Amino acid sequence: MAAKLSLSLLAAVSIAAAQTCPLQFEGRIPADATPEFFDESTSLFNTEYNLGADLKWSQVIVFPEVEPSLFDTETRPFEITINDDSIFAPSPDNVQTGFRRAELLPMSNDGSDPSTEGIKTLHFSLQKDMARPLNLSHEYQLVFVETADYSTNQFALKTGTLLDGSFTGEPDTLILQSNxxxxxELFSVAFAEGVWHNFALVLNFEENTTQVYYSANADPLESVGEAEPNDLSGRGQYHFGILKKPTGEFGDMTREGYQPSGIDEGVIYGGIFMEDSVGECVSLAP
Structure with a gap:
């Protein structure tokens, strides 16, 4: 059964009032960073994937004037944008014209690293940019992990009109789905404007379960339900950004379907990091 925001339960794990759990990877951006930081070899994210062919991340990333997210105490939020040129081409014979996409992948996450072993907690926050609104007649994936063989996503945070009809509520909703x-549906909440939506996902790769924590703005995270069964097998890589799927008739959605012209859309991200929940440690606040 999906967890709703009103179902705030105490988690059966040890909690940390402040962030003291060991880090698996860091995705919070230095306070003095510029968009060019994402192009450099010292970037916290892969400099080549996944963005439009011939684009650099400095052409995709902007820094909006917003308050810091929950865990951005000495770091800064950033915005990922897409436009008509956001056509990813992983190879010359695989040009994904059905999608418009730009997703950051942590540099240390190569698909077989420890981020998909043991018990890990993935933290991230996101916020709307009303100046670059999403087109909610489309389905978007905003955070997900993709298996090493590219066959599935072990979880996906979505919004918009879902192509498979698995969510029939208001499209302006953040919907966290299992594999x-x-x-x-593991959790859903209205994608309200002017609000930081903070998530922590406890991913138990040993027991194949996912537990969701959520809060808004500067409030500490709270569990919204118990750990739910969820197939997390297959290793893989974490994606943070915009994957906009097509509408209309298509067979292969990666190359077919309808995308409008004049796209200028964005989502603001902050507080991205993963901690090792050894000893059942989960950070609820900075």
Whole structure:
């Protein structure tokens, strides 16, 4: 059964009032960073994937004037944007014209690293940019992990009009789904404007479960339900950004379907990091 915001339960894990759990990877951006930081070899994210062919991340990233997210105490939020040129081409014979996409992948996350072993907690926050609104007639994936063989996503945070009809509520909703091979709703909340939506996902790769923590703005994270069964097998890589799927008729959605012209859309991200929940440690606040 999907967890709703009103179902705030105490988690059966040890909690940390402040962030003291060991880090698996860091994705919070230095306070003095410029967009060019994402192009450099010292970037916290992969400098080549996944963005439009011939684009640099400095052409995709902007720094909006917003308050810091929950865990951005000495770091700064950033915005990922997409436009008509956001056509990813992983190879010359695989040009993904059905999608418009720009997603950051942590530099240390190569698909077989420890981020998909043991018990890990993934933290991230996101916020709307009303100056670059999403087109909610489309389905978007905003945070997800993709298996090493590219066959499925073990979880996906979505918004908009879902193509498979698995969510029939208001499209302006953040919907966290389980493994998309057989998706179930783990949590949903209205994608309200002017609000930081803070998430922590406890990913138990040993027991194949996912537990969701959520809060808004500067409030500490709270559990919204118990750990739910969820197939997390397959290793893989974490994606943070915009994957906009097509509408209309298509067979291969990566190359077919309809995308409008004149796209200028964005989502603001902050507080991205993963901690090792050894000893069942989960940070609820900075």
């Amino acid at each position: 998309v091979a057989s998706p179930r």
